[in-house]
Amino acid sequence: MRAEWMGETKSMNQNMMMESAWLTLASGKPPVIGGSDAVGAPVEGAADGAVEGGATPPAGGGSFDILLFGMLLFFVFLIVSTMMQGKKEKRRKQELLNSLARHDRVQTLGGIIGTIVEISDGEVVLRVDEATNTRIRVARSAVQTVLKKGRGSSSASQAEPKPETAETTV
Numbered sequence: 345m346r347a348e349w350m351g352e353t354k355s356m357n358q359n360m361m362m363e364s365a366w367l368t369l370a371s372g373k374p375p376v377i378g379g380s381d382a383v384g385a386p387v388e389g390a391a392d393g394a395v396e397g398g399a400t401p402p403a404g405g406g407s408f409d410i411l412l413f414g415m416l417l418f419f420v421f422l423i424v425s426t427m428m429q430g431k432k433e434k435r436r437k438q439e440l441l442n443s444l445a446r447h448d449r450v451q452t453l454g455g456i457i458g459t460i461v462e463i464s465d466g467e468v469v470l471r472v473d474e475a476t477n478t479r480i481r482v483a484r485s486a487v488q489t490v491l492k493k494g495r496g497s498s499s500a501s502q503a504e505p506k507p508e509t510a511e512t513t514v
Contacts, residue, residue, distance in 0.1 A: 441484055444468065447494025452486045460494070 444450070448460045450470070458470030461479060468487060470480050 440490065441487065444484070444487060444490070445494060448490050449492040449494070450487050451489050451491055452482055453488050454486070456480065456482070457491065 444460060444463060446460050446463065449457070450460060450468075451457050452470075456470065456472060458472040458480065460468055461471045462469035463484070466484055467481055468484050470482060472478050472480055
């Protein structure tokens with residue numbers, strides 16, 4: 345009789361385990377090995393993040409924080425370098441406009457090439473055709489580049505007179 349009773353107990357334990365497994369899968373929670381469902385459950389009245397058993401949940405945001413900080417640093421670098429380039433370009437353009445003089449050959453933003461005939465505060469008069477003496481009035485800020493410094497400008501392009509050498513005849 346004892347053997348029969350033991351066999352019934354075994355089958356009852358197996359049925360209970362199968363039933364428990366199906367209930368666990370149906371609830372959507374993963375099965376906990378070596379413990380009951382209460383292990384790892386949050387403790388009521390405890391500090392945020394505290395769980396039963398004294399363990400704290402793992403902090404999983406460490407690598408994301410480093411990545412976010414690196415990206416933020418990169419964007420700050422891009423913004424600062426863009427601002428520095430803008431200031432540098434603005435300073436170069438201002439130096440170019442301040443150095444304009446009569447007889448300089450210039451190119452405008454529109455691609456017009458001409459020689460400066462007259463300069464005022466905000467405008468420049470360009471001679472674009474030598475044969476017909478055609479002149480165009482453009483804004484001073486429209487000058488893009490100086491192609492050739494003119495004869496009347498004070499630049500390093502003026503050559504110093506070379507000393508004459510005595511020729512000897514034989």
